Amino acid sequence: MTEILALDGLVKRFGSRTILDGISLNVSAGEIVCFVGPSGTGKSTLLRCINGLEDIQGGRISFEGQAVQGNPSAIRAVRKRVGMIFQHFNLYPHLTALQNVMLAPVVVHKEAKAEVEARARALFDKVRLAHRINAYPAEMSGGEQQRVAIARALCTNPHLLMFDEPTSALDPETVGDVLTVMRDLALEGRTMLVVTHEIRFAADVGTRMVFMDQCRIVEQGDPRAMVAGAQTERARKFLGTIHG
Amino acid sequence: MGYSFTLRTIYPYFGDLWQSALNTLSLSLLAIVLSIALGALVALMRRSALRPVRLLGAAYVEVMRNTPLLVILYLVYFAAPEAGVRLSSFMAALVGLTLNSAGYMAEILRAGLIAVPPGQFEAAQSQGMSSAQVLRHVVFPQVFRTIYAPLGNQVIAVILASSLATAVALDEVASWMQTVGSSSFRFFETFVVAAVVYLVLCQSVNIARILIGRKLFPQGRRA
Numbered sequence: 252m253t254e255i256l257a258l259d260g261l262v263k264r265f266g267s268r269t270i271l272d273g274i275s276l277n278v279s280a281g282e283i284v285c286f287v288g289p290s291g292t293g294k295s296t297l298l299r300c301i302n303g304l305e306d307i308q309g310g311r312i313s314f315e316g317q318a319v320q321g322n323p324s325a326i327r328a329v330r331k332r333v334g335m336i337f338q339h340f341n342l343y344p345h346l347t348a349l350q351n352v353m354l355a356p357v358v359v360h361k362e363a364k365a366e367v368e369a370r371a372r373a374l375f376d377k378v379r380l381a382h383r384i385n386a387y388p389a390e391m392s393g394g395e396q397q398r399v400a401i402a403r404a405l406c407t408n409p410h411l412l413m414f415d416e417p418t419s420a421l422d423p424e425t426v427g428d429v430l431t432v433m434r435d436l437a438l439e440g441r442t443m444l445v446v447t448h449e450i451r452f453a454a455d456v457g458t459r460m461v462f463m464d465q466c467r468i469v470e471q472g473d474p475r476a477m478v479a480g481a482q483t484e485r486a487r488k489f490l491g492t493i494h495g
Numbered sequence: 496m497g498y499s500f501t502l503r504t505i506y507p508y509f510g511d512l513w514q515s516a517l518n519t520l521s522l523s524l525l526a527i528v529l530s531i532a533l534g535a536l537v538a539l540m541r542r543s544a545l546r547p548v549r550l551l552g553a554a555y556v557e558v559m560r561n562t563p564l565l566v567i568l569y570l571v572y573f574a575a576p577e578a579g580v581r582l583s584s585f586m587a588a589l590v591g592l593t594l595n596s597a598g599y600m601a602e603i604l605r606a607g608l609i610a611v612p613p614g615q616f617e618a619a620q621s622q623g624m625s626s627a628q629v630l631r632h633v634v635f636p637q638v639f640r641t642i643y644a645p646l647g648n649q650v651i652a653v654i655l656a657s658s659l660a661t662a663v664a665l666d667e668v669a670s671w672m673q674t675v676g677s678s679s680f681r682f683f684e685t686f687v688v689a690a691v692v693y694l695v696l697c698q699s700v701n702i703a704r705i706l707i708g709r710k711l712f713p714q715g716r717r718a
């Protein structure tokens with residue numbers, strides 16, 4: 252399998268506080284890596300370091316062989332190939348759903364509008380929102396907004412998708428719609444990093460589970476095996492509490 | 496002591512008034528547009544990662560807010576030629592009014608920038624947009640929406656402040672008022688007419704602003 256992402260001894264500090272303390276991780280094409288762990292252990296920060304939203308204080312990140320840290324144009328080149336989905340969607344409120352999805356392909360990737368629109372419309376079918384194409388974010392439910400956000404990330408043909416608790420801000424009845432779309436993406440063989448508290452989703456869909464606690468990766472392995480019985484005490488305890 | 500209000504004496508001067516009103520209007524509109532651009536620059540400076548740049552932006556705002564417009568106009572029109580910069584009355588008035596208004600615009604725009612959630616910057620950056628693209632396509636449209644109502648006050652303030660341009664010999668409404676008043680001796684009438692012209696100008700521009708706003712931001716949409 253081709254390696255897509257390599258983290259080597261990643262260190263992240265905010266001031267004097269260490270948030271990530273030597274994270275090493277390799278991700279190959281087609282993997283679906285689910286990150287779980289207690290609140291405040293740096294899962295979001297880890298994703299944000301990967302696409303350069305946060306700078307790092309030590310270690311190396313390389314995406315498809317290209318260093319992420321350092322010069323802004325290298326960071327932008329990486330961002331063009333990584334789609335990110337946020338907990339609070341972060342759709343552009345002044346644009347319609349369709350315009351949200353089309354913006355980056357047109358202005359960043361300089362693609363022809365007609366081509367982008369055709370692709371965007373197909374994506375709205377995929378996320379089952381063809382009927383909401385002209386709605387503004389404020390007119391949509393959380394679940395709808397998150398599916399638009401997924402379409403927005405997909406429209407730039409990313410090589411990696413990163414989800415940061417994509418269903419945590421949703422009403423229970425709309426969580427399923429978003430997870431269904433994410434399952435479809437997994438079936439397409441997309442490479443995905445997913446920070447989630449949806450343990451069942453992680454076990455069903457994930458190819459690997461990474462348990463983080465106190466700034467480090469404590470344990471990683473097959474998601475089903477870890478849910479059934481993790482090696483470490485901490486992971487076992489955490490997965491036990493969250494599983495109910 | 497009956498004072499009889501009559502416009503008959505100043506009637507012949509109404510032809511000049513039209514031209515003066517056009518000067519007031521074009522001066523004000525240009526100053527508004529230019530000061531939004533300059534104000535945006537200053538507002539961005541105040542958010543810079545570099546402290547000296549932030550301080551420079553803050554200093555600009557304070558200097559402009561604490562200097563009478565009349566003094567700025569005199570500096571641009573009478574003092575700048577000493578330094579080799581000679582401007583026409585219109586250009587001097589435009590520069591002075593723009594510099595002054597930009598101080599206030601910067602504060603309005605700064606409030607608008609603060610209102611854009613950090614997640615908007617992050618979403619745009621994570622899509623690979625350059626800083627300029629983030630501002631142009633994601634941030635400024637939202638800022639503009641936020642400041643559109645508060646902008647109304649500043650628009651009117653600029654139109655009224657443009658009356659000081661008479662001090663740099665520009666033929667605008669206030670200078671019409673002074674000239675016609677002193678040559679016709681119908682001061683009261685000219686003052687009233689000038690006040691009405693300012694009222695009409697301000698209200699026309701304001702109503703135009705509101706109508707454009709309805710087109711730009713249709714109801715039922717929070718943008």
Ligand SMILES: Nc1ncnc2c1ncn2[C@@H]1O[C@H](COP(=O)(O)OP(=O)(O)OP(=O)(O)O)[C@@H](O)[C@H]1O
Binds near residue numbers: 270288289291296
């Ligand atoms: N900009 C920042 N400045 C200072 N500290 C920060 C900043 N962002 C995050 N932190 C701190 O870093 C730590 C890790 O935060 P992070 O959001 O990555 O955790 P998380 O694992 O995603 O938690 P959660 O499950 O609650 O989302 C937290 O203690 C947080 O307070």
Ligand SMILES: [Mg+2]
Binds near residue numbers: 294295416
């Ligand atoms: Mg988080």
